[in-house]
Amino acid sequence: xxxxxxxxxxxxxxxxxxxxxxxxxxxxxxxxxxxxxxxxxxxxxxxxxxxxxxxxxxxxxxxxxxxxxxxxxxxxxxxxxxxxxxxxxxxxxxxxxxxxxxxxxxxxxxxxxxxxxxxxxxxxxxxxxxxxxxxxxxxxxxxxxxxxxxxxxxxxxxxxxxxxxxxxxxxxxxxxxxxxxxxxxxxxxxxxxxxxxxxxxxxxxxxxxxxxxxxxxxxxxxxxxxxxxxxxxxxxxxxxxxxxxxxxxxxxxxxxxxxxxxxxxxx
Amino acid sequence: xxxxxxxxxxxxxxxxxxxxxxxxxxxxxxxxxxxxxxxxxxxxxxxxxxxxxxxxxxxxxxxxxxxxxxxxxxxxxxxxxxxxxxxxxxxxxxxxxxxxxxxxxxxxxxxxxxxxxxxxxxxxxxxxxxxxxxxxxxxxxxxxxxxxxxxxxxxxxxxxxxxxxxxxxxxxxxxxxxxxxxxxxxxxxxxxxxxxxxxxxxxxxxxxxxxxxxxxxxxxxxxxxxxxxxxxxxxxxxxxxxxxxxxxxxxxxxxxxxxxxxxxxxxxxxxxxxxxxxxxxxxxxxxxxxxxxxxxxxxxxxxxxxxxxxxxxxxxxxxxxxxxxxxxx
Numbered sequence: 001x002x003x004x005x006x007x008x009x010x011x012x013x014x015x016x017x018x019x020x021x022x023x024x025x026x027x028x029x030x031x032x033x034x035x036x037x038x039x040x041x042x043x044x045x046x047x048x049x050x051x052x053x054x055x056x057x058x059x060x061x062x063x064x065x066x067x068x069x070x071x072x073x074x075x076x077x078x079x080x081x082x083x084x085x086x087x088x089x090x091x092x093x094x095x096x097x098x099x100x101x102x103x104x105x106x107x108x109x110x111x112x113x114x115x116x117x118x119x120x121x122x123x124x125x126x127x128x129x130x131x132x133x134x135x136x137x138x139x140x141x142x143x144x145x146x147x148x149x150x151x152x153x154x155x156x157x158x159x160x161x162x163x164x165x166x167x168x169x170x171x172x173x174x175x176x177x178x179x180x181x182x183x184x185x186x187x188x189x190x191x192x193x194x195x196x197x198x199x200x201x202x203x204x205x206x207x208x209x210x211x212x213x214x215x216x217x218x219x220x221x222x223x224x225x226x227x228x229x230x231x232x233x234x235x236x237x238x239x240x241x242x243x244x245x246x247x248x249x250x251x252x253x254x255x256x257x258x259x260x261x262x263x264x265x266x267x
Numbered sequence: 268x269x270x271x272x273x274x275x276x277x278x279x280x281x282x283x284x285x286x287x288x289x290x291x292x293x294x295x296x297x298x299x300x301x302x303x304x305x306x307x308x309x310x311x312x313x314x315x316x317x318x319x320x321x322x323x324x325x326x327x328x329x330x331x332x333x334x335x336x337x338x339x340x341x342x343x344x345x346x347x348x349x350x351x352x353x354x355x356x357x358x359x360x361x362x363x364x365x366x367x368x369x370x371x372x373x374x375x376x377x378x379x380x381x382x383x384x385x386x387x388x389x390x391x392x393x394x395x396x397x398x399x400x401x402x403x404x405x406x407x408x409x410x411x412x413x414x415x416x417x418x419x420x421x422x423x424x425x426x427x428x429x430x431x432x433x434x435x436x437x438x439x440x441x442x443x444x445x446x447x448x449x450x451x452x453x454x455x456x457x458x459x460x461x462x463x464x465x466x467x468x469x470x471x472x473x474x475x476x477x478x479x480x481x482x483x484x485x486x487x488x489x490x491x492x493x494x495x496x497x498x499x500x501x502x503x504x505x506x507x508x509x510x511x512x513x514x515x516x517x518x519x520x521x522x523x524x525x526x527x528x529x530x531x532x533x534x535x536x537x538x539x540x541x542x543x544x545x546x547x548x549x550x551x552x553x554x555x556x557x558x559x560x561x562x563x564x565x566x567x568x569x570x571x572x573x574x575x576x577x578x579x580x581x582x583x584x585x586x587x588x589x590x591x592x593x594x595x596x
Contacts, residue, residue: 104372108370111340111368
């Protein structure tokens, strides 16, 4: 019956969704609580200016915006939270097929009147709903918190919304990448390791690339380049980046379905 | 390569023709990687509708590979299989509506209760027959309120049986179904299988437990190293009846005493007792030793292995009887 796997995935993951949502929102709340006043922010920016660019970029900020409330939020929260979301995405990508294949549960599912593509697509759609809910929880906390802090009231509401929803394309990219790897390499631990290497490698490439104009070109291979937390906070979402990540994610999901449909399972 | 069919079972199938087998494999092969020994080598086998068919073989013989091919979990390297008249690969989804499956190594979602698993699988199948599920759980003495994590091996097996049986499928494919079940539940399982057959449905079960196959199967196939060695009716095999007899006497007795007694062969002296193979009636033996005091007598049924060996020994040398000795062990 259509939708059974979707509903079951939601049912099984609602607690995890709440935990992740509250966890991410708590981190957002924390940074809003500790955010200093404007004067301190500017002093802070002055100090940071003297740090090596690589270090500043590694923390997701840039010296020009660091002294502004939006820059501080991008630096203190949106910059590094993507790594947390990437962790969620890797774990979730494994749950589309690899967890059950590794544990030998997949045989039970595949002996049912259930096309293989539906296992992946319905689970993906359920996880997409969960991701949106996690992001919504974070957004609500950020939106509410920004109105409670005088220094953050100056940040346009659409920038907070854009920065928060900017999680979604990059997270989906990591999720579908992991799902595709799991379908190809067949082993959960191997897929997780490769996905982790790609995420950390992308972070590293993006950080190194940002540190000097001459190395900026290498950032094109990193998905963090298209996530660009400080850029989105300052200038809003870039449609081409969002669409690009979503298209690549859709292609990787389609490839995962294609491979899973054709290969032996559990060998 | 051995191919066989049974007309007996087909006659009981409420009009289902023998030409429409429950399972039909033609040259079915599976090789995991180039240059490796085939896990399954050109298997030709036909299982009729309405029979309980045993699929015997030692570990690694290719039983589970066959089952996974039939269910389209893995794809064949060669040949094809049709199940209930449908191609096992191209029509697998429609086919799975008509099949109940119990894997040999059953793993389920640890955090779910038995009831949740039943409901989940049932919903995928299009609905749950609650009354029948309750009947099955009562008969198998299974508590569905517990989580899978807390189930013993036997209870997991019972849950697997409920999942396989709950939609009353036309074909049951069971991989080592009684592994971990206690003898009482095994009896219930045997009854369930016989009921399934009596309803005209088919059971294909793999096993290395000879007594299980002997108790409920009509025909058996023997597999070894991915090759089909034999397919025979169990009833035909059982006609080759003999018993192993051990007789203890108050005083020592010369084994030659039984020489020439009709039906007696392979006489040996085991710690003062006479051990021999008896085919036929017991009376000639009793007459031959009537002047001696018998303190005890033990008769042992032959194993299926011995029956196979005897059966093929009597039939022809074309059958690889010797190889079966290794297979059915």
